[in-house]
Amino acid sequence: MSGSVGIVSAQRATFEEPLSFSCGKVLPRYELVYETYGTLNADKSNAILICHALSGHHHVAGRYADDEKNTGWWDNMIGPGKPVDTNRFFVIGLNNLGGCHGSTGPASIDPATGKQYGSNFPMVTVEDWVHAQARLADRLGIKQFAAIIGGSLGGMQAMQWSITYPERVRNVLAIATAPHLTTENIAFNDVARNAILTDPDFHGGDFYQFGVVPTRGLRLARMLGHITYLSDDAMAGKFGRGLRSGEYKYGYDIEFEVESYLRYQGDKFAAYFDANTYLLMTKALDYFDPARHTEHNLARAFAPVQANYLVVSFSSDWRFSPDRSREIVKALLHNKRDVSYAEITSQHGHDSFLMQDEQYFAVMRNYLERVAEETR
């Protein structure tokens, strides 16, 4: 029996203690928006933290009473009887700092100026997020997580937890992620950022004050991103060379079905996502590189890790390929950590980690059942 966590509502935690960022800036005060599902047990040992990726947020599962269609972004994975079983675990989703879904971010008002932070918002890193998440855990009385789970950029946070706070996480589930971005990944991110940075409506990040939004740049960034989240085969299977009107029109309006899809996705995203948040998220991806502090030796970077790991990759994911997951596995094994690794055959590219797949879900379920047994 598996179902929905049902109606949920977001909560807000305010932190008055200043937070220092890797970049040197300080936020004197900030807020984190989060949601929880399931019940925290008496010894507070059954908590699971879900870390989100580039465009994710705190609404991970369930629906809102006033917006029934707004289902959490990982609702297929989390709920009663689902792989992340809310009958057994207390699950937390949050919106990271710098986000645009309620937590303090570039569009928030800077109390020092009375205006939106904009270009003044600190550059955030995965390490910074982990520190902020740890304070939220403190607030909830959680000394140690049963598991921290994340895909893509979320997986980087989960890994970072096990390095920064080794004693605070028993299991890391690192999905479709990498120990650092490849050169090509960084290159794609730079094109996406430049689309935003050179949009005349960006105004150096302070567009809020001009009453405009760099829609053109955000749209391009999302269109490009979408291509890299899918596999070549998945796009071919879904759209092929299908023409919207059945024939060539010899113009620059939409001709191929894939153009229609991409432009629609770009427009939809540009209508709600904050451009500064997009920039910050891609930079956090670029910067993540725990082995940077250990002379590019990942095994040494993982030396502090105490957690057990489940690493999952997807065969058609060319942005975070299985090879990258194997680097993680190898470095953990070098430290004699307990590591399970699953390479799932999937056609959906990087997006596979968000899709329902029998083998993938079975791997997640089996691993978390063991975690639940140990947690009892």
Added chain:
Amino acid sequence: MSGSVGIVSAQRATFEEPLSFSCGKVLPRYELVYETYGTLNADKSNAILICHALSGHHHVAGRYADDEKNTGWWDNMIGPGKPVDTNRFFVIGLNNLGGCHGSTGPASIDPATGKQYGSNFPMVTVEDWVHAQARLADRLGIKQFAAIIGGSLGGMQAMQWSITYPERVRNVLAIATAPHLTTENIAFNDVARNAILTDPDFHGGDFYQFGVVPTRGLRLARMLGHITYLSDDAMAGKFGRGLRSGEYKYGYDIEFEVESYLRYQGDKFAAYFDANTYLLMTKALDYFDPARHTEHNLARAFAPVQANYLVVSFSSDWRFSPDRSREIVKALLHNKRDVSYAEITSQHGHDSFLMQDEQYFAVMRNYLERVAEETR
């Protein structure tokens, strides 16, 4: 002994007979700029046509007297004693219609209005180019080419020649090309086009009249293109995660070496290339699909072909992968054509076709030596 064709100069051919395009438009009059190397033999049987790709042009080999550093884009391949041996062949390079290197294109003056064509320039297809090239061949008295050679979009033109004018080409050398673009290819092109189309300085294609150039869009298009012309491994080998200043700067200026490279390439390209030409070239790529007229059966599309073929692909080319070349080979073999196929192991991605590589050059040389023997 292999050398340079030395100092060359461009020539110009004016065509007063109207040319009809696939899109339905007509150019009443147009010019083609071209260069030739070597000597046309008495029976005019030793001519080779070089078809250019997206950003190529007529300056294929040699140097200009007044611009010694401006070496032709395929100078490593073409010259006395080189694989395309100008001691044996009469080699022609031209700038295609719609280009921005001297042939009639969007920046040319439309005699009907006295203004640049801009958005009024006809959409061009590979078939249209082949027709225009055939007229240039007529002008030069060439009834049949010993070979037509092209890489990428150039390979599409070479293939189209063997379908449209089967009796006019004895050999096709189709390099790093495909029988049509994949869905992913079209998607990347659409992002690049949208970068240009949504640049406020594009003015619907008539920016010439506004004294501006859609530099931002062109720059993004080129940055994106560059990523897809290289392989992941080539980028990693060349730039890795190298930082320009050795440390994170936590800003949006250049940090990683790969960003420096991409932005430089983008800026350089945007400073000279015409935005409308870029759009036209990517559309010509999207439209090319000879099997569209034969119910998506490529073998039937190739049924008229009489030419012998050399098909070359490169292992790390993910934009025009070896699989796509094999589709060509298979369809030609189905028609019992004489086909040689070489898959070159190379790290340079799609750009490999422009690089000097021992195995690749040996394959080209050997094939063309046979052509030269037959031509004698």
